[in-house]
Amino acid sequence: MKEFRIDQETKGAIQVVRLTGSLDMYSFPRLETQLNTNLQQGHHAILLDCKDLDYIGSAGLGALIGFAKKAREKGGDIKLVNVPERIYKIIELLGFTKVLQVHNDEAAALASFTAH
Amino acid sequence: MELPKGISVCCQTGAVYVRVVGRGTFQNGQPLRRYALEMIEKGATQCIVDLGPCDGMDSTFLGVLAGIGLRLNKNNGRDRMRVANVSNRNLELLQTLGLDRLFVIAASSPEGPAADLFQRLPDSDIAQFNKPLNKNDTADLMLEAHDNLIQADTRNLAKFKDLTTFLRDRVEKRDPEPTAGKTP
Numbered sequence: 001m002k003e004f005r006i007d008q009e010t011k012g013a014i015q016v017v018r019l020t021g022s023l024d025m026y027s028f029p030r031l032e033t034q035l036n037t038n039l040q041q042g043h044h045a046i047l048l049d050c051k052d053l054d055y056i057g058s059a060g061l062g063a064l065i066g067f068a069k070k071a072r073e074k075g076g077d078i079k080l081v082n083v084p085e086r087i088y089k090i091i092e093l094l095g096f097t098k099v100l101q102v103h104n105d106e107a108a109a110l111a112s113f114t115a116h
Numbered sequence: 117m118e119l120p121k122g123i124s125v126c127c128q129t130g131a132v133y134v135r136v137v138g139r140g141t142f143q144n145g146q147p148l149r150r151y152a153l154e155m156i157e158k159g160a161t162q163c164i165v166d167l168g169p170c171d172g173m174d175s176t177f178l179g180v181l182a183g184i185g186l187r188l189n190k191n192n193g194r195d196r197m198r199v200a201n202v203s204n205r206n207l208e209l210l211q212t213l214g215l216d217r218l219f220v221i222a223a224s225s226p227e228g229p230a231a232d233l234f235q236r237l238p239d240s241d242i243a244q245f246n247k248p249l250n251k252n253d254t255a256d257l258m259l260e261a262h263d264n265l266i267q268a269d270t271r272n273l274a275k276f277k278d279l280t281t282f283l284r285d286r287v288e289k290r291d292p293e294p295t296a297g298k299t300p
Contacts, residue, residue, distance in 0.1 A: 055139075
Protein backbone atom coordinates (compact mmCIF):
# COMPACT_ATOMS: atom_id res chain seq x y z
CA MET A 1 0.00 0.00 0.00
CA LYS A 2 1.41 3.42 -0.99
CA GLU A 3 1.83 5.96 1.77
CA PHE A 4 -0.77 8.71 1.61
CA ARG A 5 0.63 11.90 0.14
CA ILE A 6 -0.74 15.26 -0.93
CA ASP A 7 1.02 17.43 -3.50
CA GLN A 8 -0.37 20.74 -4.61
CA GLU A 9 0.35 23.04 -7.49
CA THR A 10 -1.28 26.20 -8.75
CA LYS A 11 -2.53 26.40 -12.31
CA GLY A 12 -3.90 29.87 -12.91
CA ALA A 13 -6.68 30.40 -10.40
CA ILE A 14 -7.03 26.70 -9.74
CA GLN A 15 -5.35 24.66 -7.03
CA VAL A 16 -4.54 21.17 -8.31
CA VAL A 17 -4.30 18.79 -5.37
CA ARG A 18 -2.69 15.47 -6.29
CA LEU A 19 -3.51 12.55 -4.04
CA THR A 20 -1.44 9.40 -3.68
CA GLY A 21 -2.24 6.30 -1.65
CA SER A 22 -5.28 5.51 0.40
CA LEU A 23 -7.80 8.18 1.40
CA ASP A 24 -9.42 6.64 4.44
CA MET A 25 -10.56 7.89 7.83
CA TYR A 26 -6.98 7.77 8.99
CA SER A 27 -5.60 9.96 6.21
CA PHE A 28 -8.63 12.12 5.46
CA PRO A 29 -7.92 14.73 8.21
CA ARG A 30 -4.78 15.69 6.27
CA LEU A 31 -6.79 16.41 3.14
CA GLU A 32 -9.40 18.17 5.27
CA THR A 33 -6.70 20.51 6.64
CA GLN A 34 -5.38 21.15 3.14
CA LEU A 35 -8.84 21.94 1.75
CA ASN A 36 -9.69 24.19 4.71
CA THR A 37 -6.43 26.08 4.23
CA ASN A 38 -7.18 26.56 0.53
CA LEU A 39 -10.69 27.83 1.20
CA GLN A 40 -9.53 30.14 3.99
CA GLN A 41 -6.90 31.59 1.67
CA GLY A 42 -9.57 32.34 -0.91
CA HIS A 43 -8.69 29.46 -3.27
CA HIS A 44 -12.18 28.22 -4.05
CA ALA A 45 -11.44 26.40 -7.33
CA ILE A 46 -9.88 23.07 -6.46
CA LEU A 47 -9.19 20.09 -8.68
CA LEU A 48 -8.43 16.78 -6.97
CA ASP A 49 -6.20 14.59 -9.12
CA CYS A 50 -6.94 11.00 -8.13
CA LYS A 51 -4.62 9.23 -10.60
CA ASP A 52 -2.50 7.65 -7.88
CA LEU A 53 -5.28 7.14 -5.39
CA ASP A 54 -5.69 3.50 -4.32
CA TYR A 55 -8.80 3.80 -2.22
CA ILE A 56 -11.39 6.30 -1.02
CA GLY A 57 -13.69 5.68 1.92
CA SER A 58 -17.34 6.61 2.29
CA ALA A 59 -16.73 9.25 4.96
CA GLY A 60 -14.13 10.98 2.80
CA LEU A 61 -16.52 11.15 -0.11
CA GLY A 62 -19.25 12.48 2.12
CA ALA A 63 -17.00 15.19 3.48
CA LEU A 64 -16.01 16.23 -0.06
CA ILE A 65 -19.66 17.11 -0.69
CA GLY A 66 -19.50 19.56 2.19
CA PHE A 67 -16.28 21.12 0.90
CA ALA A 68 -17.69 21.38 -2.64
CA LYS A 69 -20.77 23.12 -1.20
CA LYS A 70 -18.60 25.65 0.66
CA ALA A 71 -16.50 26.28 -2.46
CA ARG A 72 -19.62 26.81 -4.62
CA GLU A 73 -20.98 29.35 -2.15
CA LYS A 74 -17.86 31.40 -2.94
CA GLY A 75 -18.15 30.93 -6.70
CA GLY A 76 -15.72 28.02 -6.94
CA ASP A 77 -16.03 24.25 -6.88
CA ILE A 78 -14.21 21.05 -6.03
CA LYS A 79 -13.91 18.63 -8.94
CA LEU A 80 -12.22 15.30 -9.48
CA VAL A 81 -10.01 14.15 -12.36
CA ASN A 82 -8.23 10.94 -13.39
CA VAL A 83 -10.32 8.81 -11.08
CA PRO A 84 -9.29 5.12 -11.36
CA GLU A 85 -12.12 2.94 -12.65
CA ARG A 86 -12.41 0.96 -9.42
CA ILE A 87 -12.87 4.17 -7.40
CA TYR A 88 -15.16 5.70 -10.01
CA LYS A 89 -17.47 2.69 -9.70
CA ILE A 90 -17.81 3.40 -5.96
CA ILE A 91 -18.41 7.11 -6.52
CA GLU A 92 -21.02 6.34 -9.16
CA LEU A 93 -22.66 3.61 -7.10
CA LEU A 94 -23.12 5.94 -4.17
CA GLY A 95 -24.62 8.63 -6.38
CA PHE A 96 -21.83 11.14 -5.72
CA THR A 97 -21.45 11.82 -9.45
CA LYS A 98 -24.70 13.80 -9.13
CA VAL A 99 -23.06 16.30 -6.80
CA LEU A 100 -19.37 16.09 -7.66
CA GLN A 101 -18.07 16.68 -11.17
CA VAL A 102 -15.70 13.98 -12.38
CA HIS A 103 -13.47 14.52 -15.44
CA ASN A 104 -11.23 12.16 -17.39
CA ASP A 105 -8.82 14.77 -18.64
CA GLU A 106 -7.00 17.44 -16.67
CA ALA A 107 -7.09 20.09 -19.39
CA ALA A 108 -10.86 19.68 -19.78
CA ALA A 109 -11.30 19.73 -16.01
CA LEU A 110 -9.30 22.97 -15.68
CA ALA A 111 -11.25 24.54 -18.54
CA SER A 112 -14.56 23.58 -16.92
CA PHE A 113 -13.88 25.94 -14.00
CA THR A 114 -14.09 28.94 -16.32
CA ALA A 115 -16.74 27.49 -18.64
CA HIS A 116 -19.73 28.50 -16.53
CA MET B 117 -4.65 -22.49 10.14
CA GLU B 118 -4.58 -19.18 8.30
CA LEU B 119 -7.95 -17.61 7.67
CA PRO B 120 -8.78 -16.46 4.13
CA LYS B 121 -9.15 -12.76 3.27
CA GLY B 122 -12.57 -11.40 4.09
CA ILE B 123 -14.87 -11.82 7.06
CA SER B 124 -14.92 -15.17 8.83
CA VAL B 125 -17.55 -15.94 11.43
CA CYS B 126 -18.61 -18.54 13.93
CA CYS B 127 -21.41 -18.64 16.49
CA GLN B 128 -20.98 -20.70 19.65
CA THR B 129 -22.60 -20.72 23.08
CA GLY B 130 -24.43 -17.45 22.54
CA ALA B 131 -21.42 -15.56 21.19
CA VAL B 132 -20.76 -14.40 17.65
CA TYR B 133 -17.06 -14.55 16.76
CA VAL B 134 -15.86 -12.41 13.87
CA ARG B 135 -12.42 -12.21 12.28
CA VAL B 136 -11.71 -9.45 9.81
CA VAL B 137 -8.84 -10.33 7.48
CA GLY B 138 -7.86 -7.47 5.16
CA ARG B 139 -10.00 -4.37 4.96
CA GLY B 140 -13.52 -3.90 6.35
CA THR B 141 -15.58 -1.67 4.08
CA PHE B 142 -19.12 -0.88 3.01
CA GLN B 143 -18.72 -3.72 0.49
CA ASN B 144 -18.31 -6.47 3.07
CA GLY B 145 -20.22 -4.75 5.87
CA GLN B 146 -23.56 -5.96 4.49
CA PRO B 147 -22.89 -9.73 4.79
CA LEU B 148 -21.55 -9.21 8.33
CA ARG B 149 -24.58 -7.15 9.33
CA ARG B 150 -26.94 -9.83 7.99
CA TYR B 151 -25.12 -12.67 9.73
CA ALA B 152 -24.80 -10.93 13.10
CA LEU B 153 -28.43 -9.80 13.19
CA GLU B 154 -29.58 -13.31 12.29
CA MET B 155 -27.51 -14.78 15.13
CA ILE B 156 -28.84 -12.15 17.56
CA GLU B 157 -32.38 -13.09 16.50
CA LYS B 158 -31.47 -16.69 17.26
CA GLY B 159 -30.29 -15.79 20.75
CA ALA B 160 -26.67 -14.62 20.58
CA THR B 161 -25.97 -12.16 23.42
CA GLN B 162 -22.41 -11.07 22.75
CA CYS B 163 -20.00 -10.49 19.91
CA ILE B 164 -16.23 -10.80 19.84
CA VAL B 165 -14.44 -9.22 16.89
CA ASP B 166 -10.79 -10.07 16.22
CA LEU B 167 -9.17 -7.17 14.37
CA GLY B 168 -5.65 -8.66 14.47
CA PRO B 169 -5.47 -9.34 10.73
CA CYS B 170 -7.53 -6.25 9.83
CA ASP B 171 -5.69 -3.70 7.64
CA GLY B 172 -8.24 -0.94 8.12
CA MET B 173 -11.95 -0.10 8.19
CA ASP B 174 -14.10 2.55 6.59
CA SER B 175 -16.76 4.43 8.49
CA THR B 176 -19.58 2.28 7.06
CA PHE B 177 -17.96 -0.90 8.35
CA LEU B 178 -17.38 0.74 11.73
CA GLY B 179 -21.03 1.82 11.70
CA VAL B 180 -22.07 -1.78 11.06
CA LEU B 181 -20.02 -2.87 14.09
CA ALA B 182 -21.57 -0.03 16.11
CA GLY B 183 -25.06 -1.21 15.08
CA ILE B 184 -24.30 -4.74 16.29
CA GLY B 185 -22.96 -3.36 19.58
CA LEU B 186 -25.95 -1.05 20.09
CA ARG B 187 -28.38 -3.92 19.39
CA LEU B 188 -26.61 -6.31 21.77
CA ASN B 189 -26.37 -3.73 24.56
CA LYS B 190 -30.05 -2.82 24.14
CA ASN B 191 -31.09 -6.46 24.42
CA ASN B 192 -28.67 -7.62 27.08
CA GLY B 193 -27.11 -4.74 28.99
CA ARG B 194 -23.75 -3.03 28.65
CA ASP B 195 -20.42 -4.33 27.33
CA ARG B 196 -21.72 -7.04 25.04
CA MET B 197 -19.37 -6.17 22.19
CA ARG B 198 -15.67 -6.86 22.50
CA VAL B 199 -12.95 -6.05 19.99
CA ALA B 200 -9.58 -7.68 20.33
CA ASN B 201 -6.07 -7.45 18.89
CA VAL B 202 -6.60 -3.85 17.88
CA SER B 203 -3.64 -2.21 16.13
CA ASN B 204 -2.73 1.37 17.05
CA ARG B 205 -4.12 2.58 13.75
CA ASN B 206 -7.47 0.80 14.24
CA LEU B 207 -7.58 1.94 17.87
CA GLU B 208 -7.23 5.51 16.70
CA LEU B 209 -10.17 5.00 14.32
CA LEU B 210 -12.31 3.59 17.14
CA GLN B 211 -11.35 6.46 19.44
CA THR B 212 -11.97 9.09 16.77
CA LEU B 213 -15.56 7.85 16.48
CA GLY B 214 -16.07 7.32 20.22
CA LEU B 215 -16.53 3.58 19.72
CA ASP B 216 -13.97 2.84 22.42
CA ARG B 217 -16.78 3.75 24.82
CA LEU B 218 -19.31 1.42 23.18
CA PHE B 219 -16.98 -1.56 22.75
CA VAL B 220 -14.78 -3.29 25.27
CA ILE B 221 -11.27 -3.07 23.82
CA ALA B 222 -9.39 -6.22 24.78
CA ALA B 223 -5.63 -6.60 24.43
CA SER B 224 -6.03 -10.13 23.11
CA SER B 225 -8.97 -12.27 22.10
CA PRO B 226 -10.27 -14.78 24.62
CA GLU B 227 -10.02 -18.44 23.81
CA GLY B 228 -12.39 -18.72 20.87
CA PRO B 229 -13.48 -21.49 18.56
CA ALA B 230 -10.85 -23.35 16.54
CA ALA B 231 -10.02 -21.75 13.19
CA ASP B 232 -11.58 -24.61 11.23
CA LEU B 233 -14.97 -23.87 12.80
CA PHE B 234 -15.05 -20.43 11.18
CA GLN B 235 -16.80 -19.97 7.86
CA ARG B 236 -16.00 -17.17 5.47
CA LEU B 237 -18.99 -15.02 4.62
CA PRO B 238 -19.72 -15.02 0.89
CA ASP B 239 -18.65 -11.86 -0.98
CA SER B 240 -16.61 -10.61 1.95
CA ASP B 241 -13.18 -10.45 0.30
CA ILE B 242 -13.20 -7.02 -1.31
CA ALA B 243 -10.15 -7.81 -3.46
CA GLN B 244 -12.18 -10.53 -5.19
CA PHE B 245 -15.37 -8.52 -5.24
CA ASN B 246 -16.93 -8.79 -8.68
CA LYS B 247 -20.63 -8.86 -7.90
CA PRO B 248 -22.35 -5.55 -8.75
CA LEU B 249 -23.73 -3.93 -5.62
CA ASN B 250 -27.33 -2.78 -5.47
CA LYS B 251 -27.39 1.02 -5.30
CA ASN B 252 -30.39 1.21 -3.01
CA ASP B 253 -29.14 -1.47 -0.63
CA THR B 254 -25.77 0.26 -0.43
CA ALA B 255 -27.32 3.66 0.29
CA ASP B 256 -29.57 2.09 2.97
CA LEU B 257 -26.62 0.33 4.60
CA MET B 258 -24.46 3.43 4.53
CA LEU B 259 -27.17 5.64 6.00
CA GLU B 260 -27.99 3.15 8.76
CA ALA B 261 -24.29 2.69 9.56
CA HIS B 262 -23.62 6.42 9.90
CA ASP B 263 -26.81 6.90 11.93
CA ASN B 264 -25.44 4.18 14.24
CA LEU B 265 -22.19 6.12 14.61
CA ILE B 266 -24.13 9.27 15.49
CA GLN B 267 -26.24 7.32 17.99
CA ALA B 268 -23.07 5.87 19.53
CA ASP B 269 -21.49 9.31 19.92
CA THR B 270 -23.32 12.53 19.13
CA ARG B 271 -20.00 14.23 18.27
CA ASN B 272 -20.14 12.20 15.06
CA LEU B 273 -23.10 14.26 13.88
CA ALA B 274 -20.83 17.09 12.74
CA LYS B 275 -18.48 14.65 11.00
CA PHE B 276 -21.17 12.88 9.00
CA LYS B 277 -23.84 15.56 8.57
CA ASP B 278 -23.05 16.13 4.89
CA LEU B 279 -22.97 12.43 4.12
CA THR B 280 -26.17 11.52 5.99
CA THR B 281 -28.04 14.51 4.54
CA PHE B 282 -27.01 13.44 1.05
CA LEU B 283 -27.90 9.78 1.62
CA ARG B 284 -31.22 10.54 3.34
CA ASP B 285 -32.19 12.78 0.46
CA ARG B 286 -31.21 10.03 -2.00
CA VAL B 287 -33.14 7.36 -0.11
CA GLU B 288 -36.25 9.55 0.17
CA LYS B 289 -36.26 10.60 -3.47
CA ARG B 290 -35.45 7.32 -5.12
CA ASP B 291 -37.84 5.61 -7.46
CA PRO B 292 -39.57 2.59 -6.01
CA GLU B 293 -38.03 -0.65 -7.26
CA PRO B 294 -40.31 -2.89 -9.31
CA THR B 295 -41.98 -5.58 -7.23
CA ALA B 296 -41.51 -9.12 -8.49
CA GLY B 297 -44.69 -10.66 -9.88
CA LYS B 298 -46.50 -7.35 -10.13
CA THR B 299 -47.61 -6.34 -13.60
CA PRO B 300 -47.28 -2.70 -14.61
